[in-house]
Amino acid sequence: MRTLPKWGFTISSMLLMIMLSLIVAACQTGLAEPIVVTVVVTATPTAAAIGTPESAMTETITGEMKSEMDDDMVMSAAMLRATLDGLFGEHVILAANATDAALHGRSGEFEAAAAALDHNSEDIAGAVELVYGQGAADAFLPLWRRHIGFFVDYTTAVAQGDEAARMKALDELTGYVEDFGAFLESANPNLTKAAVKSLLGPHVGTLTAVIDAQATDDYPAAFMHLREAYVHMDMIAGALAGAIGQQFPDKFPGAADTAGANLRSTLSQLLAEHVALAAMATDAAVNGREAAFQAGAEALDHNTIDLAAAVGSVYGQGAGDALLPLWRTHIGFFVDYTLGAASGNAEQKAKALADLQGYREDFAAFLISANPNLSKEMLVDALTPHVATLTATIDAQAAGNPSEAYMHFRMAYAHMSVIANALSDAIIAQFPAQFPGQSGDAMMGMMDEAMDHTMTMHDAMTNTMANTGAMADTEVMTETMAHETPQAMDAMQGDMVMSAAYLRAAFDLLLSEHVALAASATDAAFRGRTAEFEAAAAALDGNSMDIAATVGSVYGQAAADAFLALWRKHIGFFVDYTMAVAQGNEDARQQALVALDGYAEDFGAFIESANPYLPKAAVAKLLREHVATLTAVIGAQGVATIHASGDQMTVYPALRMAFAHMDMEAMALAMGIAQQFPDKFPGAADSAAANLRSALNQLQAEHALLLIKAADAALHARNIEYEAAFAALDANTVDLANAVGSVYGQAAGDAFLPLWRKHIGFFMDYALASIEGNEKTKQQAADALMEYSTDFGAFIHSANPNLPVAAVAALADEHVHTTLAAIDASAADQPDAYYAALRKAFAHMGMIANGLSDAIIAQFPDQFNDEPMDMASQETIGEDPVTPAAMAEGATTEDAMMEQTATDATAVNDVMLTIPVNVSMFTFQPARIEVPVGATVVWINRDAIDHTVTSGAPNAPTALFDSGFFDQGEQFAVTFERTGEFPYFCRRHPQMRGVIIVK
Numbered sequence: 001m002r003t004l005p006k007w008g009f010t011i012s013s014m015l016l017m018i019m020l021s022l023i024v025a026a027c028q029t030g031l032a033e034p035i036v037v038t039v040v041v042t043a044t045p046t047a048a049a050i051g052t053p054e055s056a057m058t059e060t061i062t063g064e065m066k067s068e069m070d071d072d073m074v075m076s077a078a079m080l081r082a083t084l085d086g087l088f089g090e091h092v093i094l095a096a097n098a099t100d101a102a103l104h105g106r107s108g109e110f111e112a113a114a115a116a117l118d119h120n121s122e123d124i125a126g127a128v129e130l131v132y133g134q135g136a137a138d139a140f141l142p143l144w145r146r147h148i149g150f151f152v153d154y155t156t157a158v159a160q161g162d163e164a165a166r167m168k169a170l171d172e173l174t175g176y177v178e179d180f181g182a183f184l185e186s187a188n189p190n191l192t193k194a195a196v197k198s199l200l201g202p203h204v205g206t207l208t209a210v211i212d213a214q215a216t217d218d219y220p221a222a223f224m225h226l227r228e229a230y231v232h233m234d235m236i237a238g239a240l241a242g243a244i245g246q247q248f249p250d251k252f253p254g255a256a257d258t259a260g261a262n263l264r265s266t267l268s269q270l271l272a273e274h275v276a277l278a279a280m281a282t283d284a285a286v287n288g289r290e291a292a293f294q295a296g297a298e299a300l301d302h303n304t305i306d307l308a309a310a311v312g313s314v315y316g317q318g319a320g321d322a323l324l325p326l327w328r329t330h331i332g333f334f335v336d337y338t339l340g341a342a343s344g345n346a347e348q349k350a351k352a353l354a355d356l357q358g359y360r361e362d363f364a365a366f367l368i369s370a371n372p373n374l375s376k377e378m379l380v381d382a383l384t385p386h387v388a389t390l391t392a393t394i395d396a397q398a399a400g401n402p403s404e405a406y407m408h409f410r411m412a413y414a415h416m417s418v419i420a421n422a423l424s425d426a427i428i429a430q431f432p433a434q435f436p437g438q439s440g441d442a443m444m445g446m447m448d449e450a451m452d453h454t455m456t457m458h459d460a461m462t463n464t465m466a467n468t469g470a471m472a473d474t475e476v477m478t479e480t481m482a483h484e485t486p487q488a489m490d491a492m493q494g495d496m497v498m499s500a501a502y503l504r505a506a507f508d509l510l511l512s513e514h515v516a517l518a519a520s521a522t523d524a525a526f527r528g529r530t531a532e533f534e535a536a537a538a539a540l541d542g543n544s545m546d547i548a549a550t551v552g553s554v555y556g557q558a559a560a561d562a563f564l565a566l567w568r569k570h571i572g573f574f575v576d577y578t579m580a581v582a583q584g585n586e587d588a589r590q591q592a593l594v595a596l597d598g599y600a601e602d603f604g605a606f607i608e609s610a611n612p613y614l615p616k617a618a619v620a621k622l623l624r625e626h627v628a629t630l631t632a633v634i635g636a637q638g639v640a641t642i643h644a645s646g647d648q649m650t651v652y653p654a655l656r657m658a659f660a661h662m663d664m665e666a667m668a669l670a671m672g673i674a675q676q677f678p679d680k681f682p683g684a685a686d687s688a689a690a691n692l693r694s695a696l697n698q699l700q701a702e703h704a705l706l707l708i709k710a711a712d713a714a715l716h717a718r719n720i721e722y723e724a725a726f727a728a729l730d731a732n733t734v735d736l737a738n739a740v741g742s743v744y745g746q747a748a749g750d751a752f753l754p755l756w757r758k759h760i761g762f763f764m765d766y767a768l769a770s771i772e773g774n775e776k777t778k779q780q781a782a783d784a785l786m787e788y789s790t791d792f793g794a795f796i797h798s799a800n801p802n803l804p805v806a807a808v809a810a811l812a813d814e815h816v817h818t819t820l821a822a823i824d825a826s827a828a829d830q831p832d833a834y835y836a837a838l839r840k841a842f843a844h845m846g847m848i849a850n851g852l853s854d855a856i857i858a859q860f861p862d863q864f865n866d867e868p869m870d871m872a873s874q875e876t877i878g879e880d881p882v883t884p885a886a887m888a889e890g891a892t893t894e895d896a897m898m899e900q901t902a903t904d905a906t907a908v909n910d911v912m913l914t915i916p917v918n919v920s921m922f923t924f925q926p927a928r929i930e931v932p933v934g935a936t937v938v939w940i941n942r943d944a945i946d947h948t949v950t951s952g953a954p955n956a957p958t959a960l961f962d963s964g965f966f967d968q969g970e971q972f973a974v975t976f977e978r979t980g981e982f983p984y985f986c987r988r989h990p991q992m993r994g995v996i997i998v999k
Contacts, residue, residue: 078261792803
C-alpha cells in the first residue's frame with residue numbers, strides 16, 4: 001500500500017528541504033564584502049525563520065491590531081439586526097434538526113447537525129467579538145454552548161420519558177436565562193437583565209415545544225412551533241441591535257426598528273427560512289420520512305404565502321398574487337430535482353436543473369418590472385448560487401452524507417441574506433417616503449466597500465458554479481464570467497465603474513488560469529491521458545471565452561468575437577509545438593515557434609487598433625515572453641528522461657515563472673484601458689495598493705492550483721510529479737508568508753508559515769485517505785480543515801480587525817469545499833468534473849485575495865495608496881518620453897527611460913550616476929541595463945513581498961553582492977567600480993533574473 005505522509009514529503013524531499021534551509025542560512029550570514037563593488041543597503045534584510053509557533057503572532061501584533069472594531073468600520077443598526085436574525089434563526093433551525101435526528105436514532109445526521117450547530121455558535125461568538133472584543137467572545141461562547149447542553153438534556157429526558165429529568169432541564173434553562181441576562185447587562189447597560197429574560201423565555205418555550213412535538217411524531221405541530229421559534233429570534237435580534245446601536249451610535253448608526261429595518265429583517269428571515277424548510281422537506285423526502293415531508297412541505301408553502309404577502313405590502317395585492325405561483329413554480333422544480341436525486345434519475349435531475357436555470361430569468365423579469373433599481377444581470381447572479389447550493393444540499397442528502405449536506409445547507413442559508421439585502425436596498429431607494437431616513441441601512445465605510453467587492457466576486461466567480469455539475473464547463477464559466485470581475489463585465493455600460501487595480505487583478509486570474517490549463521492540457525497530451533487532455537482542453541477553451549467576454553465588456557461583442565478567434569489561434573500554435581516536441585520533429589517545432597512569433601505581431605496590432613495606449617511593439621514583446629515561458633514548460637514536459645513523466649522538477653518552477661509573468665500582461669492591459677477610459681476605470685493599476693492586490697490574487701490562485709495538482713499526482717501514483725508539485729506548493733507557501741511579513745513584520749510571516757502548512761497537511765491527509773478508501777479518515781481530515789478555518793480566521797483577525805473571524809472562516813471554508821471537490825473528482829477519475837472543480841477552486845481564491853487586500857489597504861492607507869508608484873511605471877504602456885522607435889526595437893519603457901537617464905546624468909556629472917531598477921511583479925525592470933564605471937544601481941522593491949538581489953545565477957551564486965531579503969518600499973544599492981557583466985537573481989524566486997553590463 002502506498003503511503004502519503006501528512007506533509008507529503010518523501011525522505012529524499014525532506015533531506016532536500018533541510019539542505020536548502022542550511023544553504024539559505026549560510027547565504028544570509030557571513031558573506032564576504034564584494035571585491036569590485038561598494039554595497040550600500042538602506043533596507044534591513046533579515047533571514048526568514050522557519051517554524052515559529054503560531055502563538056508568536058499574539059506576541060508580535062501591535063496594540064493597534066486588537067480584536068476590537070477598527071475605528072473606520074461602520075455598520076447600520078438595521079444591518080446588524082438582519083445579521084443577527086440570520087445567526088439566531090440558523091441556531092433554531094439547526095437545533096431542531098439535531099433534536100429530531102436524536103429522538104429518532106439517526107446518529108449520523110445528529111452528529112452532523114450538532115457540528116453545524118456548534119459552528120453557528122462560534123459564528124455568533126464572532127459577532128460578539130466584533131462589538132465587544134475577544135475577551136467578551138471567549139466568555140460568551142461557553143455560556144451559549146451551556147444552554148444548548150440544557151436543550152440536549154431536555155431532549156434526552158423526553159426520549160426516555162423521564163419527567164423528573166425533563167423538569168430539571170427546564171429549571172436549568174430558566175436559570176440560564178437569568179445568567180445570560182446578567183451577562184448581557186454587564187456588557188450593555190441598555191439591555192437589562194429583566195428585558196433579556198423576557199426575550200429568552202419564549203425562546204426556551206418555543207424550542208421545547210418543537211422537541212415535544214418531534215418526540216410524538218406530530219410533525220405538523222413541530223413545524224408550526226419551529227416557525228414560531230424562528231420568528232421569535234427577530235425579537236432578540238432587534239433588541240440586541242437596538243441596544244448596541246444606542247451604546248455605540250458611531251459604529252452602528254440609525255435605528256434598528258425603522259420601517260426600512262423591519263423590511264430588511266422580514267425579507268432576510270423569510271428568504272432564509274425558505275431555504276431551511278426546503279432543505280428539511282427534501283431530506284425527509286429522500287429518506288422516506290413521509291409524515292415529516294408532508295408537514296415540511298406545508299410549512300414551506302406557508303412561508304411562500306408570507307413572502308407573497310411581504311411583496312404585496314409594498315407593491316399591492318396584485319403583485320403578491322403574481323409572485324405566489326411564480327415562487328411555487330421554482331419550488332416544484334426543486335421537488336423534481338429531489339425526486340431525480342432520490343431515484344438516481346440523471347435525466348430528471350438535468351431537466352429540473354435546466355428548469356431552475358430558466359426560472360432565474362423569469363423571476364428576474366418579474367422583479368425588474370416592479371423595481372427599476374434592479375438589473376436582470378444582478379438578479380440572475382444572485383439566484384444562481386441559490387440554485388447551486390440548494391441542489392448541492394439535496395445531492396448530499398440523497399447520497400447519505402449528512403456532514404456534506406449541512407455544509408452546503410449553511411452556504412445556502414447564508415446566501416439568502418445577499419438576496420434579501422439587495423432587494424431591501426432597491427425597495428428603500430424606490431420608496432424613500434415609505435422608508436424615510438434609511439441611508440444608514442446599508443453597510444458603510446470600509447466594510448461596505450470591502451464586502452461589496454467580496455460578495456460580487458463571490459457570487460460571480462464562485463457560487464454561480466458551486467456544485468451544479470449539470471452545465472458544461474464552458475457554458476458555466478462563460479455565463480459566470482460575463483459578470484465576474486468585481487462590477488466589471490458591464491463596466492462600459494451605464495454608470496458601472498471599477499478601479500484599474502481591480503481590473504488588473506481580474507486579468508491576473510484569467511490570464512494565469514490560461515497558463516495553468518494550457519500546461520495541464522499539454523502534460524496530459526504527452527502522457528497519453530486522452531480523457532484528461534480533452535477535459536483540460538475544454539476548460540482551456542472556456543477560459544478563452546471568458547477572456548473574450550472581458551474584452552467584449554469593454555469594447556463590444558464584435559471585438560470579443562474577433563479576439564476569441566485570434567486567441568484560439570495562438571493556442572493552436574502551442575498545440576503544434578507540443579506535437580512537434582512529442583514527435584521529436586525539430587523542423588515542426590521551429591515552424592511552430594515562427595508561427596507564435598508572427599502571432600505576437602498580429603495580436604499586438606489587434607490590441608493597438610483597439611487602444612492607442614497599448615502599442616503593437618510593447619504588446620508583442622509581452623506575448624513573446626508568454627511564449628518563451630510556456631514553451632519552456634512544454635519543453636520540460638516533453639524531455640526524455642528515465643521517468644515516464646518528463647522532467648517534472650523543471651516543469652513546476654517553469655510553470656511558476658510562466659504563471660507569474662501573466663501579471664505583466666494584466667498590468668499593461670489594465671493601465672492601457674484605464675488611460676483610455678479613466679472615468680470607467682479610475683485609479684492607478686501600478687500603485688502600491690494595486691501591486692498588493694495582484695500579488696495576493698496570483699499567490700492565492702497559484703496555491704489552489706498547485707495544491708490540487710499535487711493531490712491529483714499523488715492519487716494517480718505519479719510520484720515524481722507529486723514531489724515537484726509539492727515543492728512548488730511549499731515555495732508558494734513561503735512566498736505567501738513573506739507577503740504577510742512584508743505588511744505585518746517578519747514575526748507575523750513566521751507565524752503564518754506553519755499555520756498555512758498545517759492546512760495543506762490536512763488536505764494531504766484527505767488525499768491519502770482517498771487512496772486507501774478510508775472514509776472515516778477522510779471525514780476526520782475534512783473536519784480538521786473546517787476547524788482550521790476558524791483558527792485561520794482568528795489569526796487573520798488578530799492582525800487586521802477589519803476582517804471578522806467569521807467572515808474569514810467562511811472564505812476559508814469555501815476554499816476547503818472547492819478543493820475537496822477537485823480531489824474527489826480526481827479520485828473518481830472524472831476529468832470533466834475535476835477541471836470544473838479546479839476552475840471553481842482557482843476562481844474562489846480571487847475572492848479571498850480581494851477581501852484581504854481591501855482590509856489591508858483600509859488598515860494602512862498611507863502605505864497602500866492608489867497613486868502610481870513612479871513616472872516609470874506610469875509610462876510603462878508606451879506614452880512619451882518613450883519613442884515609437886524604442887518600442888519597435890522591443891525595448892521596455894524602463895529601458896528607454898534608463899538610457900535617457902544615463903545620458904542626462906552623464907552630461908551633468910561624469911563621476912556619479914544613480915540608476916533605479918524597479919523590483920515589481922516578480923521581475924527586475926529593466927532586467928538588462930548598461931551603465932558606466934562608477935554608476936550606482938538602486939533596486940527598489942515595489943512588490944508586497946520580500947525579494948533579494950543576489951549576484952550570480954541560481955545554481956552558481958557569487959559573493960559579489962547580496963541584499964538579503966528586503967521589503968516593499970525598501971532599497972538596495974550597489975556601486976560598480978569596474979567593467980564587466982554582472983548577472984544577478986532573487987534567491988526567493990530564482991526565475992527572477994537580471995544583468996548589469998558595466999562599460
